[in-house]
Amino acid sequence: MIAAAAILTGTARLLRRVRRARRFDRVRASRKLYREVLTYWSGGIDALFTHLQHTKGWDRLARHVQGDAVDAARVEKALTEKDRQLIIDLLAGFSYYDDVETVAAAIVEATRQETFEEAAKFALRQLGIAAADFSLRNETIRAALLERVSAEIFATRNNIAGVMESMVRQFYELGRNPYDRRFLADLRQQLGDVTMAQAKRFALTETAIAAELAQLETFRRNGVQRKKWNALGQNTRPSHQAMDGAEAGIDEKFALASDDGNTYLADSPSDPSLPPHELINCRCWMSPVVNDEFQIDPERIWEGQ
Ligand SMILES: [Zn+2]
Numbered sequence: 001m002i003a004a005a006a007i008l009t010g011t012a013r014l015l016r017r018v019r020r021a022r023r024f025d026r027v028r029a030s031r032k033l034y035r036e037v038l039t040y041w042s043g044g045i046d047a048l049f050t051h052l053q054h055t056k057g058w059d060r061l062a063r064h065v066q067g068d069a070v071d072a073a074r075v076e077k078a079l080t081e082k083d084r085q086l087i088i089d090l091l092a093g094f095s096y097y098d099d100v101e102t103v104a105a106a107i108v109e110a111t112r113q114e115t116f117e118e119a120a121k122f123a124l125r126q127l128g129i130a131a132a133d134f135s136l137r138n139e140t141i142r143a144a145l146l147e148r149v150s151a152e153i154f155a156t157r158n159n160i161a162g163v164m165e166s167m168v169r170q171f172y173e174l175g176r177n178p179y180d181r182r183f184l185a186d187l188r189q190q191l192g193d194v195t196m197a198q199a200k201r202f203a204l205t206e207t208a209i210a211a212e213l214a215q216l217e218t219f220r221r222n223g224v225q226r227k228k229w230n231a232l233g234q235n236t237r238p239s240h241q242a243m244d245g246a247e248a249g250i251d252e253k254f255a256l257a258s259d260d261g262n263t264y265l266a267d268s269p270s271d272p273s274l275p276p277h278e279l280i281n282c283r284c285w286m287s288p289v290v291n292d293e294f295q296i297d298p299e300r301i302w303e304g305q
Contacts, residue, residue, distance in 0.1 A: 023230070023285045024122045024215065026207045033111040034203035037152075040103060041159050041195050047096035048163065049188065057090050058179070065171040079165055087164045097160060104152035112145040112210045119214035120304065126288060127222055129296055136304040141217060148206060148272070155202045162198070163191050205280050208270035212286055216268050219288045220250045221302035226289035229254055229269060240269070240284050247289055 052058055064086050079087075113136055121134050136142060170187055177183065219227060231244035239259050248254050253265035258278055266274055269284035 022122075022126065022287075023232075024119050024211050026204060026211055026283075029115050029118055029211065030200075030203040030207035032114070033107070033206060034199055036107045036111065037155075037203055038196060038199040040107065041156065041199055042192065044096050044156075044160055045163055045188065045191050045195060048094060048160070049184070051094045051096075052090065055090070055093065058184075060086070060090065061168065061171050062177070065168075079168060083168050087161075087168065091160075091164065097156060100153050100156050101149070104156060105146070105149045108146060108149045108152055112148060112206070113142070115207050115210040116141070116145060116214040117304070119211035120218045123215040123218035123288075124222070124301070127219070127224070127290070127294070127296055129222075129301055134303045138217075138304060141213070144213065145210060148209065151206065151272070152202075155198075159195060159198055162194065166191060166194060201281055205270070205282070208282060209272050209279075212268040212270040215286060216250075218302060219286075222296045222300075224250055224288040224290055224294070226250060227268070228287050228289050230285050230287055232283045232285075236283070237278070239278070240282065243269075243284070 052061070064082075116136050117134055120136070121130075124130070124134065167187065170190065174183065216227070226247055227250055229240075229243040229246045229248075231241045233241070233244075237259070239257060243254065243256060246254060253267060256264045256266055256274070256278060258264055258275075260275075260277065264274055264278060266278075268286040270279060270282050272279065
């Protein structure tokens with residue numbers, strides 16, 4: 001053990017051997033991304049309120065709603081074509097999200113690599129190695145992380161579309177005078193709450209994607225042969241609960257029998273190739289399948305290269 005430790009050149013040291021499987025703390029790891037996304041999207045709602053103020057948007061919304069017979073049951077129904085056209089008209093000239101590609105890329109850049117590195121270090125500790133200098137330099141993996149920019153753009157557009165739809169619904173439901181300050185304050189609060197929930201879900205899902213990828217790469221590149229799917233139990237999708245304890249070879253795929261009748265192949269839980277209904281908010285996690293004799297070759301520890 002002493003001889004082995006001496007080989008490690010200050011970047012890593014051996015811990016006691018393989019630890020019991022543990023779950024990476026995604027909630028903590030997702031906080032920075034959550035804050036960044038929430039700040040961005042909240043700014044969008046504020047900008048939208050200002051935009052509607054300047055373009056007589058509140059008037060148009062109120063007139064649109066009053067023009068239709070107000071029907072309480074209508075609130076639950078899908079928006080009509082006319083409603084959708086109104087939303088498009090109201091958003092004309094709204095420029096806050098014009099540079100969404102740039103902002104999304106900056107947020108991904110500022111968060112994903114850090115999450116990957118934290119999760120990789122966590123994975124190394126599970127394998128008995130404390131790596132002080134893990135730093136992701138692998139270009140293929142960095143490129144895979146940057147691909148999440150498209151998900152960030154999609155989620156941002158989805159958020160503003162949802163905000164507009166919710167706004168129209170609120171006008172129908174409450175039928176209140178938009179010049180009533182209280183009404184606008186309540187509306188802002190309600191949209192803020194929805195946006196917080198969406199930002200949280202988004203941040204947790206994206207953190208899970210980066211963390212699971214980090215752990216899979218770390219296990220694979222350090223000689224782990226098999227992996228295991230773990231479900232959390234409470235509030236888990238039945239299809240994921242059924243996967244609890246399932247094993248696969250490190251380069252093989254898990255076969256996830258979805259409630260939608262299809263079987264999806266996944267490298268791990270939170271594999272971004274899974275459809276949204278098998279991906280969003282998934283709290284399942286992967287652990288390495290190794291026995292007590294497993295040891296990383298100290299001269300060949302993968303530290304992000
Ligand atoms: Zn799951």
